[in-house]
Amino acid sequence: MRVLLLIVGIIVATAGGVITYRTLYVEPKAAVVISDTGSIREIPNQGRLVGGALLFVGGSALALYAAVRRGTMKK
16 A cells, blocks of 8 residues: 555656646746836746646655655554
8 A cells, every 4th residue: 555655646746747847947938927117027827837836745745655664652
């Protein structure tokens, strides 16, 4: 069971990392912000960015939880 959780956690973290990377660096920007001074800035899709980051953190936490040995406390 722990091995399965570890593998699933790694897969979810990898998918989240890929989504985040593609959102930031590969795919075209989702919106353009024009300020009062006339400067133009493009911003990525914030929903995909947050979703990918959450998948990455959640998958990493699951994999770490499955990989770390938890000892029983004996008195």
